[in-house]
Amino acid sequence: xxxxxxxxxxxxxxxxxxxxxxxxxxxxxxxxxxxxxxxxxxxxxxxxxxxxxxxxxxxxxxxxxxxxxxxxxxxxxxxxxxxxxxxxxxxxxxxxxxxxxxxxxxxxxxxxxxxxxxxxxxxxxxxxxxxxxxxxxxxxxxxxxxxxxxxxxxxxxxxxxxxxxxxxxxxxxxxxxxxxxxxxxxxxxxxxxxxxxxxxxxxxxxxxxxxxxxxxxxxxxxxxxxxxxxxxxxxxxxxxxxxxxxxxxxxxxxxxxxxxxxxxxxxxxx
Amino acid sequence: xxxxxxxxxxxxxxxxxxxxxxxxxxxxxxxxxxxxxxxxxxxxxxxxxxxxxxxxxxxxxxxxxxxxxxxxxxxxxxxxxxxxxxxxxxxxxxxxxxxxxxxxxxxxxxxxxxxxxxxxxxxxxxxxxxxxxxxxxxxxxxxxxxxxxxxxxxxxxxxxxxxxxxxxxxxxxxxxxxxxxxxxxxxxxxxxxxxxxxxxxxxxxxxxxxxxxxxxxxxxxxxxxxxxxxxxxxxxxxxxxxxxxxxxxxxxxxxxxxxxxxxxxxxxxx
Numbered sequence: 001x002x003x004x005x006x007x008x009x010x011x012x013x014x015x016x017x018x019x020x021x022x023x024x025x026x027x028x029x030x031x032x033x034x035x036x037x038x039x040x041x042x043x044x045x046x047x048x049x050x051x052x053x054x055x056x057x058x059x060x061x062x063x064x065x066x067x068x069x070x071x072x073x074x075x076x077x078x079x080x081x082x083x084x085x086x087x088x089x090x091x092x093x094x095x096x097x098x099x100x101x102x103x104x105x106x107x108x109x110x111x112x113x114x115x116x117x118x119x120x121x122x123x124x125x126x127x128x129x130x131x132x133x134x135x136x137x138x139x140x141x142x143x144x145x146x147x148x149x150x151x152x153x154x155x156x157x158x159x160x161x162x163x164x165x166x167x168x169x170x171x172x173x174x175x176x177x178x179x180x181x182x183x184x185x186x187x188x189x190x191x192x193x194x195x196x197x198x199x200x201x202x203x204x205x206x207x208x209x210x211x212x213x214x215x216x217x218x219x220x221x222x223x224x225x226x227x228x229x230x231x232x233x234x235x236x237x238x239x240x241x242x243x244x245x246x247x248x249x250x251x252x253x254x255x256x257x258x259x260x261x262x263x264x265x266x267x268x269x270x
Numbered sequence: 271x272x273x274x275x276x277x278x279x280x281x282x283x284x285x286x287x288x289x290x291x292x293x294x295x296x297x298x299x300x301x302x303x304x305x306x307x308x309x310x311x312x313x314x315x316x317x318x319x320x321x322x323x324x325x326x327x328x329x330x331x332x333x334x335x336x337x338x339x340x341x342x343x344x345x346x347x348x349x350x351x352x353x354x355x356x357x358x359x360x361x362x363x364x365x366x367x368x369x370x371x372x373x374x375x376x377x378x379x380x381x382x383x384x385x386x387x388x389x390x391x392x393x394x395x396x397x398x399x400x401x402x403x404x405x406x407x408x409x410x411x412x413x414x415x416x417x418x419x420x421x422x423x424x425x426x427x428x429x430x431x432x433x434x435x436x437x438x439x440x441x442x443x444x445x446x447x448x449x450x451x452x453x454x455x456x457x458x459x460x461x462x463x464x465x466x467x468x469x470x471x472x473x474x475x476x477x478x479x480x481x482x483x484x485x486x487x488x489x490x491x492x493x494x495x496x497x498x499x500x501x502x503x504x505x506x507x508x509x510x511x512x513x514x515x516x517x518x519x520x521x522x523x524x525x526x527x528x529x530x531x532x533x534x535x536x537x538x539x540x
Contacts, residue, residue: 001388044350045350048346048347048350051343051346053323053341053342053343053346054343054346071323071403072323073321073323073324073399073403074396074399076318076321076323076324076346077318077392077395077396077399079350080314080315080318080349080350080353080392081387081388081392081393083350083353083354084353084383084386084387084388084392085383085387085388087357087379087382087383088380088383088384088387090379091376091377091379091380091383092380102372102373102375102376103372105372105376106361106372106375106376106379107361109357109358109360109361109376109379110358110361110362112357113354113355113357113358113361114358116354117351117354117355117358118271118351118354118355122347122350122351122354123351125347126344126347129343129344129347133341133343
């Protein structure tokens, strides 16, 4: 568990969680347990995704994947342990007996579980898996079209990114209108993140990415550049930022750090 | 997810959860989400335990295991989805904005996550795994002695059984003394359950058990009958019931259904 959590990574989700708490005028410290919990969940999903039975990846964040180091069985258990510990953390901290805080925590646990579960991330992974799994006769399924690709990513990566931002906004004491606007902006960030991920999978080198470049394309997975080309994909990511800014402006949060995070998502090189 | 949850099973953990809520004078309906959540967690643990990389079992509850039906990748994801959904369920229901209920729910989520996580069930599974994993030189680790076997089972099966009972007692509004006594009784139930499981693994037939009999002994896993013999093992299970009765009597809960459940655990034939 420690090996994978401390392997680095961009920490996008916890940063988004803390920035959302701050954006609504809350204390980011109250969102720290949720922020860490979500990073645990993200890390578990990578461990399980990398397993031989799933993507069978041997390199992640520039280091050997956990099952290479510790074996498949312990990698499965480490993922299970991280997912469980995430909820333990959200239930335990911040240690405050204030009743409204307990209600916030229950709400956040529900948001995070929904984003991470079968209706969110896990369901998206199942769809992604189905795209590269031949049927009993050995025939591959037809490739996803643009709408289906977007719907898959909305669950596989978007749902947990949205949950990160929403959880922060809830812990920070945001109004329902603020939480809703931040959730919508985060949905755009999530889409932009995935588009840029696909772009970097083609443009980038393995050393910069810390994972195997060109892997998705080689596996025949549908990607934005494959459907729309590189230039149009980058333009689509920019359009996500515009829509996020519109959502945040409506509740006067366009000056928060959230849009800076959105710009980083689109301009990053790894 | 549905295939494995609806495959049957004894439903011991949810029954214990509901009975604990009732024992402390609460409404068992308030404990139903936690009871179902814990059964989801138990089910996920069986799915992952049965994987080829873990116990590699093909028969469970009289039916093919999930990875046999759906493949390893979907089985991993189904387990992940059930674990996540368990927390979603505890956060969502019962739908009551009463502040004290939110505090109870946070406490229960913490109890369940602790029982299911690395300090509990997942950690116990890792220890169990280490017992049958040769080192780099191919040598098997020394067999567990009685104390180590007990400690392993306290985590692998005991922790979630304790969490089931404690969660029910908390949702039912039990006093700290009641919750503590129920937790101690459930620890005895958990130990008795494991001892009888080991006994039935030797005595039973696969058809009755709904899983492969003799599997643990064949795998060289340490068991109570292997260490103490069948007769002494059954006597140890009976002693667990006596200690459970003592704990429950101290808070005047010996007449609740909890001891009946304990007796069923020891007297069951599958």
